[in-house]
Amino acid sequence: MSRLLSANVLLGIAPIALIIALWQGLVSFGFAPAVLLPPPGFVFGRLLQQLATWTFQQEIAATLIRLFAGFAIAVVLGVSIGIAAAASPAINAVVRPIVRVLAPLPKVALYPALLLLLGFGHGSKVTLVAADALFPILLSTYYGASTVEQKLIWSAMAAGTPRTQILFRVVLPAAMPSILTGCRIGLVISCIVVFLAEMITSTDGLGHALVTAARTFQAVDMFVPLITISLLGLILNALLGALRSYLLRGFPEA
Amino acid sequence: MKAPQNGRGSNDVSHGCENRRLSGRLLAKSVPYAKASDGMTVVSARPSEWVRPVTSKEPASAIIEIDRVSQVFQTSARRDHVALSDISLTIEERAFxxxxxxxxxxxxxxxxxxxGFVTPTSGAAKMKGQxxxxxxxxxxxxxxxxxxxxxxTVLGNVMYGPRQQGVRATEAEAQSLALIEMVGLKGYENFYPKELSGGMKQRVALARTLAYHPEVLLMDEPFGALDAHTRTRLQNDLLNIWERDRKTVLFVTHSVDEAVFLSDKVVMMSKSPGRIREVIDIDLPRPRRRSELLLDPRYQKYVVDIERMFDESDEAGIAS
Incomplete structure (x- = not known):
């Protein structure tokens, strides 16, 4: 089992190592000048150095706060609206058309309006992240909640659970696999969108650090935020994965 | 005591008017049962069985009454499909x-x-008059x-009912552990359902239902998804549990052997539309032992006759 796991880990690392090798190759064989495309060793060295500085830590903190706040709002809204729509045909009738209209809309297009309304601080970015992460969570919650096995609900009702509590005692836990799948997609979207928003207009955050470095041709500093956000994404995804396998320990598919 | 000269005397089954002719024919056919049960009550020495109705404080009374229930579904082609047509049936307390x-x-x-999961299109079902x-x-x-x-977990599933009934956690746990042991799953309390075999899952489901002390068990082809070996083991265990505390059981099955082996009474249904064809008292001694029963000619006769009746209705269906 552990042998199999380590073999899989090795297989997973291989393409990442290949990309880094390719990157190194591009610089070493002179396809790209080192000033514009710094070698990976140089970038990782700079990353470690930056991680120790207070200013860079603050950039990370700003990005993480926006990411978590936006994602948390999306989870709360997405799960509650999704469950409510699955539970009540009336709510479903209200929610369905507006979701159909808003879901395919590129939420980044709202960003200029959000900036004008909410300013350059956290508010505009948090709202954008929440708006973008909301729909995958909402849709998968709705799907999960509306496909709960009827006989689970009947079993609970026969055991004396009132109709009003069925939602919390049966529907929500039974829909948990779908909800967490939606959350996983929502989290990846959150990472992308928070970075994007900071790149477009911001006074701090990792995206802002990248744009600032790019505008002053500091190639090394440009790559550091990029690597940082992918590492953050990796860590957050692993944490969510651990939460998922804990919450779904009884489910066959987990 | 009810009139023993007719094995069907205690059944309050009213067929639809248009069904009169058919049921009349079947009535004539079912005379051998009446004779068989007559013979048995006289010949076989079953003092405990015989005495039970006299010693019990209250006579067997109706617990469930189904009164002219019909159920019509709309099919996808917007046609009405009559799933149940004018069903009336009375189920007595402590009967299987x-x-x-x-x-x-x-x-x-x-x-x-x-x-109470489905509301009938017409008619009504009553439990103890309500x-x-x-x-x-x-x-x-x-x-x-x-x-x-x-x-x-297994324990969490079994404890669910008592907790919903407001039983204190420690007490609910103690009761549930006893039930889990009774259905033969001691040691599996902290397993999740996915880690159990089909037979074990059904044992847990039975324990979960018994845990909130229902007066009536409603079993919907409970052993239908199990392999033959597990099926017979669970049938035996169910009988043992049932013969201990004699709850009323309503047991849906498509297996003739299973129905005869377990029941006091078998309600035969025919399809399209769903109607009661025949109600047959299974007058076999209890406690029933599988090894004895399979060799018992009376058991064999019940099985063969019921199967024959189904075959006849199939042929009639093809002919018409």
Whole structure:
């Protein structure tokens, strides 16, 4: 089992190592000048150095706060609206058309309006992240909640659970696999969108650090935020994965 | 005592008027049962069985009354499909009653109506004289699909009912542990349903339902998804448990052997539309032992005769 796991880990690392090798190759064989495309060793060295500085830590903190706040709002809204729509045909009738209209809309297009309304601080970015992460969570919650096995609900009702509590005692836990799948997609979207928003207009955050470095041709500093956000994404995804396998320990598919 | 000269005397079954001719024919056919049960009550020495109705404080009274229940579904082609047509049936307290019929005869729907999960299109079902309006802990279902809560352990599943009934956690746990032991799953308390075999899952489902002390068990082809070996073991265990505390059981099955082996009474249904064809008293001694029963000519006769009746109706269906 552990042998199999380590073999899989090795297989997973291989393409990442290949990309880094390719990157190194591009610089070493002179396809790209080192000033514009710094070698990976140089970038990782700079990353470690930056991680120790207070200013860079603050950039990370700003990005993480926006990411978590936006994602948390999306989870709360997405799960509650999704469950409510699955539970009540009336709510479903209200929610369905507006979701159909808003879901395919590129939420980044709202960003200029959000900036004008909410300013350059956290508010505009948090709202954008929440708006973008909301729909995958909402849709998968709705799907999960509306496909709960009827006989689970009947079993609970026969055991004396009132109709009003069925939602919390049966529907929500039974829909948990779908909800967490939606959350996983929502989290990846959150990472992308928070970075994007900071790149477009911001006074701090990792995206802002990248744009600032790019505008002053500091190639090394440009790559550091990029690597940082992918590492953050990796860590957050692993944490969510651990939460998922804990919450779904009884489910066959987990 | 009810009139013993007719094995069907105690059944309050009223067929639809248009069914009169058919049921009349079947009545004539079922005379051998009446004779068989007559002979048995006289010949076989079963003092305990014989005395029971006299010593019990109250006579067997109706616990469930199904009164002219019909169920019509809309098919996808917007046609009306009559799943149940004018069903009337009375089930007595502490009886083990099987509903036997081909798939699609509406036997599960009938069970769901008694459970309060489905509201009939017309007619009414009553439990102890009260109209059934929804599910309640007095009627405990056991489904073919087990329907265990996947996010709860075996113990968590069994404790669910008592906790919903307001039993204190420590007490509910003690009761549930005893039940888990009774269904033969001691040591599996902290397993999740996905880690158990089908037979074990159904044992948990039975324990979960017994845990809130329903007066009636509603079993919907509970052993239908199990292999033959597991099936017979669970049938034996169910009988042992039932013969201990004699709850009323309504048991839906399509297996003739299973129905005869377990039941006091077999309700035969025919399909399209779902109707009661025949109600047969199974007058076999209890406690029943599988090894004895399979060799018993009376058991064999019940099985063969019921199968023959189904075959005849199939042929009639093809001819018409």
């Amino acid at each position: 009653v099987s509903i036997l019929g081909p798939s699609g005869c509406g036997k599960s729907t009938l069970l769901y109506i008694v459970g 109209a059934i309006t929804g599910p309640g802990p007095d009627r405990g279902p056991v489904f073919q699909e087990f329907a265990l809560f996947p996010w709860k």
